[in-house]
Amino acid sequence: MSGSVRRAMPSIEIVAKEAGVSTATAGRALGGYGSVSRKSREAVQAAAERLGYRPNSLARSMITGLTHTLGVLVPDIENPFFSRALRGIADAAHERGWEVLLVNTDEDLALERKALGVLAERRVDGLVVAPTDVADRDALQAVVDAGIPIVLLDRRVPGLDADTVGIDNRAAAKDATERLLKLGHRSVALLTGGDEKLRPKLSRPGLRGVERLAATTVGARAAGYRDALVEAGVEPRPELVSAEGFRREDAAAATRRLLALPDAPTAILALDSLLALGVLQALRGLGMRCPADVSLVAFDDADWAEAISPPLSVVAQPIYELGAEAGRLLLDRVQGSDKRFTHRRLPTRFIERESAASR
Amino acid sequence: MSGSVRRAMPSIEIVAKEAGVSTATAGRALGGYGSVSRKSREAVQAAAERLGYRPNSLARSMITGLTHTLGVLVPDIENPFFSRALRGIADAAHERGWEVLLVNTDEDLALERKALGVLAERRVDGLVVAPTDVADRDALQAVVDAGIPIVLLDRRVPGLDADTVGIDNRAAAKDATERLLKLGHRSVALLTGGDEKLRPKLSRPGLRGVERLAATTVGARAAGYRDALVEAGVEPRPELVSAEGFRREDAAAATRRLLALPDAPTAILALDSLLALGVLQALRGLGMRCPADVSLVAFDDADWAEAISPPLSVVAQPIYELGAEAGRLLLDRVQGSDKRFTHRRLPTRFIERESAASR
DNA sequence: CCACAGATTGAGAACGTTCTCACCCAAGTG
DNA sequence: CACTTGGGTGAGAACGTTCTCAATCTGTGG
Incomplete structure (x- = not known):
């Protein structure tokens, strides 16, 4: 003792x-x-x-009106994207003397709404939110109206009084698709992970349709994919756009389905690294080789992307920086900035490795 | 509006x-x-x-003496081990109406100490801590003495009044090493990631030395590795134990060094998945193939382990369950349990895939 | 109609800080 | 000497809840 x-x-x-x-x-x-x-x-x-x-910081907070706490709302902290972004947020917060209260929403709207309430009751000074795709604008706006500023991470919510930090999803997806087209691929599949409603929209969008599509992250990337195809004079084929689910097994199943198609794709664009793993797994199961049989490009430069065979060509997002910037922007607001709301787009970088080859 | x-x-x-x-x-x-x-x-x-x-939950907490907040102290939330464990903790907390305040310590003792102070000031009801290897027992004990219970995750701190949740690192490492030995390997390398002091200790340990060694996670695994060698009548070779650093590049460099040795290892045991990636990367660079030229077994069943070629054989820890159990144990304490401190060891599972072959 | 138990209510204390204000005192200043 | 100045101090309010306690109300049984 x-x-x-x-x-x-x-x-x-x-x-x-x-x-x-x-x-x-x-x-x-x-x-x-x-x-x-x-x-x-x-x-x-x-x-x-x-x-x-x-x-006792509770008593202090009661007086000063500041909890020195930032709330962070993410779908799933296990997702490497969010854990890296969280690290960025936490570092930015810590640097200026703030702490971070974390809540997972599991892409569940009800959970998200409930979590917003809890964080508001805790009087967090501000909120970084990576909203579900069908975010509840009114619930978010209510929090903002109560005096708690919000910065949106990765996804946008139209009409919400909030700063936004993300990438230019449409341009990034377009660029990646163009690279595959330039390599001679004419049948390029898109693995989105979610949002079943995308596929029909993609086939006959009309200008209005594409714009509405581009509101969500997945939607914006799908729009970019489409842009590239259309510009290259390749007819988009709805059956090449897969939206079976976010898990690796879903991606594997989707890949098997795609490759069984008549006029099967010779290249695949996966919208995140977990989906890419599913593709790789399916290819191994089918005895097909990458990039000899199928080329693959994925979003996010996962830690394993460079180490596997073949090293994966990726669209790298500055994930840490995304989080850090969101944190800094939020703290600026907390500390009284009343600048106009900004929508910051950080640059992506295409890292060419060996998983995409010419055909 | x-x-x-x-x-x-x-x-x-x-x-x-x-x-x-x-x-x-x-x-x-x-x-x-x-x-x-x-x-x-x-x-x-x-x-x-x-x-x-x-x-206002602050005012409520002042009265009730409960903040319904759990502090979580981890070295780095970006590390998949900790992000998965955190998910377990957060789910357990959430289930019983608690929230989670997260701090990264970066394996930095000073930061850890400072964070403990901050969390104490916030009057968190309890703390899950994955301490740095050279944890400050007194700082942790002071928090416990102040009435904030602690549950240790993954690592142990001798003499601290706290529950502990982890795996049997020594047995797990011994098992993994034995499997490599059974495949006929006689020259098995160990990639620990850190703790330079390990190597000399490993060569002439004496009983006392091994026991002291086994106090840290890395140390316990090194001891298990040694146990297996000794039991199989293989002389441990200190130069086969590498402790160059935790990053992938470190592991790659270490691998290159190991494979340039006279009587180079034909099998490698990597103590986490990031290190395994370094090994894979180095092998690719050297034009060597796994498992034909070198067998590889790693701790932790990373999401990519099953999807790459060859699929990686691993020692899988029940990481989520580890976190969830820590959370539950902590909440029991918070809610008044005064059982004796328990040291819970959850079972590991060896998943045999294709990266380890007989020689 | 009275007494009484139990439900319902409000005044005010308590939690542990920071903030406001009036006061004291020593050291200048004219 | 009277007057200001300003550092230093303590009493008490304030923050927004929950808790304690006494008072009031309600309905029931005699």
């Missing part, structure tokens, strides 16, 4: 009594505000040290 | 006034304690609804 066991933490009143001053003076000595004589300060600090005093 | 903009959130006093009752009654009506007439309750609820009232 080391040191004495104390159950309840001492309050500033106890410290003041021990130091022989008033609570007001003790507060000033420890909090670094107001003015205190050297003698008082030293007496208080010694007493605090002796008693193992820790200020 | 939708709805009216309100900057400051209404307090219960405003709601009470609006409903024509006292704050006490309003509190009872909204908080679900005490007894309230149906009429009052309905009036209060209607007023609260109208004003968009959200209780």
Whole structure:
């Protein structure tokens, strides 16, 4: 056993009594505000040290109106995209003396709504939200109206008073698709992971349709994919757009289905790295080789992308920077910035490795 | 614009006034304690609804002494091990109405100590800590003494009053090494990732040395590796134990060094999946093939392990369950359990795939 | 009609800080 | 000497809840 066991933490009143001053003076000595004589300060600090005093930040927050806490709402922290982005957010927050309260929403609208309520009750100073695709604009706006600024990460919510940080999904997807087309591929599949409604929209979009499509992340990328095809004079084939689910097994199944098609795709664009793993797994199962039989390009430069055989060509997003920028933007708002809402697009980088070959 | 903009959130006093009752009654009506007439309750609820009232959980915590917040201290949330474990913790917490405050320590002792202070000031109800290898026992014990229970995840801190959740690292490493030995390998390398001090200790340990070694996670696994060698009558060779660093590049460099050795290893045991990626990368660079030229087994069943070629044989830890169990254990303590401290070891599972072949 | 138990209510304390304000005192200034 | 100045101090309010306690109301049984 080391040191004495104390159950309840001492309050500033106890410290003041021990130091022989008033609570007001003790507060000033420890909090670094107001003015205190050297003698008082030293007496208080010694007493605090002796008693193992820790200020109660709850009481402080009640007075100051600041919790120095940022809420972070992500679909799933296990997803490498979000864990890396969270790291960026946390670092930005920490750097300026803020902490991070994390909630997973599981892409579940009801959970997201409930979490917003909980975080509002905790009086977080601001919120970084990666909303579900069908985000509840009103619930988010209500939080903003209550005085809690929001920064959206990765996805956008039309009409919401919030800053946004993300990439140009449409341009990035278009670029990736163009690269596959330039390699001679004419039958390029798109693995989106979700949003069943995409496929029909993609076939006969009309201008209005494409614009509406581009509102979600997946939608924007699908639109970019389509842009590239159309510009290259390749007719988009709805059956080449797969939206079976977000899990690896879903992607594997989708790949098997795609490759069984008449006039099967010779190249696949996967919208995230987990889906790419599914493709790889399916190819291995089918005895097909990448890139000899099928070329593959994926979004996100996962840590394994460079190490596997063949190394995967990817659209790299600056994920950490996305999170850090969101954190900084949010803290600016928290600290009183009332600039117009910005929609920041960070640049992506195509990393050419060996999984996409000419045909 | 939708709805009216309100900057400051209404307090219960405003709601009470609006409903024509006292704050006490309003509190009872909204908080679900005490007894309230149906009429009052309905009036209060209607007023609260109208004003968009959200209780201030800070004020509540001041009274009840519970913040319903769990602190989580991990080295790096980007590490898939910790992000998965965190998911387990968060789910367990959420299930019982708790939230999670996250801090990264970057394996930095000073940061860990500072974070402990911050979380104590926030009056978190409990703490899940994955301590750095050289954890500050006294700092942790001080938190426990202040009445905040701690559950240790993955690593142990001797002499600390805390529950522990992890795996039997020594047995798991021994099992993995034995499997490689059974395949006929006689020159098996160990890639630990860190702790330079390990190597010399491993060569002439003596009983005392091995026991001390086994205190850290890495150390315990190294001891298990050694156990297997000794039992099989293979002389441990210190130069086959690499501890160059935790990053992928470090592992790649270490692999190149190992394979340039006279009597080079024909099998490698990597202590985490990131290190395994480094091995794979180095092998590709050297034009060597797995498992034809070198067999590889790694800890942790990363999401890519099954999808790459060859699929990686791994020691799978129940990572999510580890986190969830830590969360549950902690909440039991928070809610008053004073059972003896337990050290829970969850079972690991060796998943045989194709990266380890007989020689 | 009275007494009484139990439900319902409101005033005010409590939690642990920071903030406001009035006061004291020593050191200048005219 | 009277008057200002300003650092230092403590009493008490404030933040928004929950808790304690006494008072009031309601209905029931005698």
